[in-house]
Amino acid sequence: MIFxxxxxxxxxxxxxxxxxxxxxxxxxxxxxxxxxxxARVLVINTFDIYPYSTPHGTGSLxxxxxxxxxxxxxxxxxxxxxxxxxxxNADSGIDDGDFARMAGIEKKFHNLVRVPGKLCKFEFAPFAxxxxxxxxGWKSLNGYNVGIPRGAQILEKKTSGLRSLTEVNDQNALxxxxxxxxxxxxxxxxxxxxxxxxxxxxxxVRQVGPVLWKCWAYLYMNRRYSALVPRLAHAISQMKRDGxxxxxxxxxx
Numbered sequence: 001m002i003f004x005x006x007x008x009x010x011x012x013x014x015x016x017x018x019x020x021x022x023x024x025x026x027x028x029x030x031x032x033x034x035x036x037x038x039a040r041v042l043v044i045n046t047f048d049i050y051p052y053s054t055p056h057g058t059g060s061l062x063x064x065x066x067x068x069x070x071x072x073x074x075x076x077x078x079x080x081x082x083x084x085x086x087x088x089n090a091d092s093g094i095d096d097g098d099f100a101r102m103a104g105i106e107k108k109f110h111n112l113v114r115v116p117g118k119l120c121k122f123e124f125a126p127f128a129x130x131x132x133x134x135x136x137g138w139k140s141l142n143g144y145n146v147g148i149p150r151g152a153q154i155l156e157k158k159t160s161g162l163r164s165l166t167e168v169n170d171q172n173a174l175x176x177x178x179x180x181x182x183x184x185x186x187x188x189x190x191x192x193x194x195x196x197x198x199x200x201x202x203x204x205v206r207q208v209g210p211v212l213w214k215c216w217a218y219l220y221m222n223r224r225y226s227a228l229v230p231r232l233a234h235a236i237s238q239m240k241r242d243g244x245x246x247x248x249x250x251x252x253x
Contacts, residue, residue: 040075041075041076041077042069042074042075042076042077042096042097042225043076043077043079043095043096043097044065044076044077044078044079044095044096044097044098044099044219045078045079045080045081045086045087045089045090045095045097045098045099046061046062046078046079046080046081046086046098046099046100047080047081047082047083047086047149047151047170048061048099048100048192049080049171049192049195049196050192050195050196050199051191051192051195052100052120052191052192053078053080055080057078060120060248060249061099061100061119061120061249062078063248064119064236064239064245064248064249065078065099065219066078067235067239067244067248068219068232068235068236068239069232069235071235071238071239072228072231072232072235074228079095082149082150082151082169082170083149083150083151083152083169083170084150084151084169085151085169086098086151087101087105087109087112087151090109090111090112090220090221090222091109091110091111091112091222092111093111093222093224095222096221096222096225097219097220097221097222097225098112098219098220099119099217099218099219099220100119100120100122100217100218100219101114101217101218101220102122102153102154102215102216102217102218103215103216103218105153105220106220108153109220111222111223112220112221112222112223113220113221113222113223113225113226113229114218114219114220114229115218115219115220115221115229115232115233115236116218116229116233116236117218117219117232117233117236117237117240118216118217118218119216119217119218119219119236120216120217120249121214121215121216121217122189122214122215122216122217123189123190123191123211123213123214124152124154124155124187124188124189124190124211124212124213124214125187125188125189125190125193125207125209125210125211125212126141126185126186126187126207126208126209126212127175127178127185127186127187127188127193127197127205127206127207127208128178128184128185128186128205128206128208129178129179129181129204129205130184131204133184133185133208134208134209135185135208135209135212136209136210137209137212138158138159138212140209141159141162141185141187142162142163143163144164144183144184144185145164145166145182145183145184145185146159146162146164146165146166146183146184146185146186146187147165147166147167147168147174147177147178147182147183147185147186147187148165148166148167148168148174148186148187148188149167149168149169149170149171149174149188150167150168150169151167154213154215155187155213158212158213159187166183171188171192171196174186174188175188175196175200175202175205178205179202179203179205185208187212190207190211193207194207219232219236
């Protein structure tokens with residue numbers, strides 16, 4: 001009996017590590033699978049500012065994005081980054097997604113997948129401090145020192161032929177350089193630009209011409225979360241049908 005007990009004890013000692021190994025392998029498989037998205041908080045970048053995004057996550061697009069992810073049972077955290085850095089981080093997989101971007105950026109950032117469902121229409125317009133400046137189109141920017149946000153792909157393309165053009169990392173520096181006379185004109189999204197002027201009380205700064213470019217903007221996800229894309233698209237569509245989307249976005253304009 002004592003001998004049998006020793007054998008059983010030895011068997012238990014040999015089986016236990018195997019059982020633990022199997023459990024560990026199973027856990028690793030779960031963590032490495034696409035189904036793991038729900039187990040962690042996804043980080044979604046934005047370069048947008050008031051009224052679309054705020055530091056407290058209460059902007060209209062902040063709330064739309066959070067609600068879309070809530071409806072698919074996924075926790076999400078929204079992080080503000082300069083435009084170029086937000087794209088690079090989402091594309092490289094440092095972060096998990098980015099909003100709001102115009103359709104087509106996936107041609108350059110191949111790891112990003114667009115979520116169908118328009119979030120908002122961006123309208124880029126000129127802003128200046130001098131009351132003498134009037135801008136009527138892209139060509140009328142020639143002769144001025146012009147600033148644009150770095151990473152705004154369409155603005156880079158539209159202003160590529162200007163004699164004096166500078167790309168700036170974020171909107172605070174962009175508007176500060178306009179106030180300090182470093183720029184004569186800056187190009188920025190109209191709703192956000194006017195919102196920033198109102199919120200910060202920027203003296204004399206105003207929109208000095210019509211909208212120069214319009215485009216629809218979307219949520220993008222890193223391709224490792226491609227499985228979430230149709231579900232997010234459905235959630236956004238559902239929000240538009242039940243009125244949630246319009247209620248949230250109504251305060252943007």
